[in-house]
Amino acid sequence: MKKKLLLVGSFTLFITLLFFVPTNYPSILPVFQLTEKPSVISKGTYGKTVTIDLTFGKEEIETLLKDLKAPYPHFFVSIEWLERSEPIIKSMQDKHIPIGLLGQDGAAYIEDPVLFQKEIDQFEKVMGEKPLWFRPKDYQFPMELQDVAWEHEVNLLSSSKYWDDEVPVLTKGDVLSVPLHQEERVDIKQLTKLLNSQSFLSIEQNIFGLKMNTKTFPE
Template structure:
């Protein structure tokens, strides 16, 4: 009788865990596909997210990194900038600032089918792991690129709002894109003011309500 009671209790506990754990998503998520098929995500549900496209500038970025506080904006960075700025990349990694891969114009991936793989390999060499998120510089994602990224388990992110001359009004679910390029860039002081003016969520938490943490396992 005691064995039967113990068995029933164990089964009940197992069923409870099966139903509870997927909803709570224990905070540890690896690099993996967050969508069920090739697609481009541009908007979330649970809050507002700031993303920064970075291809140019060093001194201003160092200043920005000293001022910003968690939760951090998500940086999309070109591999060329990474290679020129390894010291800054190391600081970002130490502060656990999220880094995604910023690619070239979308049409380049049709003309050069191996370009995406080359950039992913460069990113992994520098950062130490594959990118979880990728976006093109012009926010164009050809079907061919979507399929390649899907096979590589890399998620594609566009934006719902863009900061050109003035800061757009953000609503719940928005993903704001901010340019920091040589020929198109936002003033760093204004950017810092925006980040301090309201609360923002990481990409995963905005889209899925998931909280992303990292954990190092001993080898």
């Protein structure tokens, strides 16, 4: 009897979602094309999100990942770091840590129109799928880059706050960028302290306000 009721309830829920899911978006999560035309997202609505730009480091990153707990920050990694760090990438994938692509400076995509395609192909070769999110290292998004990213079904993310000398004060909707480069680098201990100090949301949760829960029902 319980199973029959569960089936009826599930069918009813399916029909309800079928008619009331917003038509603006082709799917739930993960999702592509959060805007109706080529554009750059820099801020959410429902919480705070930490993103990490990663181009350099091994032991420090392994230490960071070892103690990292969900909800995870969103890593944007360069192709060069990606290709020389496959064991670390495997560890990140096992923990379901979100990984996007950190590109070169924005002007490079004007000078070389096929550069974006090359980087997407390299990312997919290592990761097994193309990135859902992309940002250039200098946070410059020329229209040529916006157009080609749209064609390849990749979302562009900037940020509303950047960790420079001091930790920025975050407010609701903020997307924080954290640099982990050889020439510009946040202290890993300070970063870990920040990540453990408060609750953060994924990019998609910050934009849509979605929260997924699981519940076990007795037989």
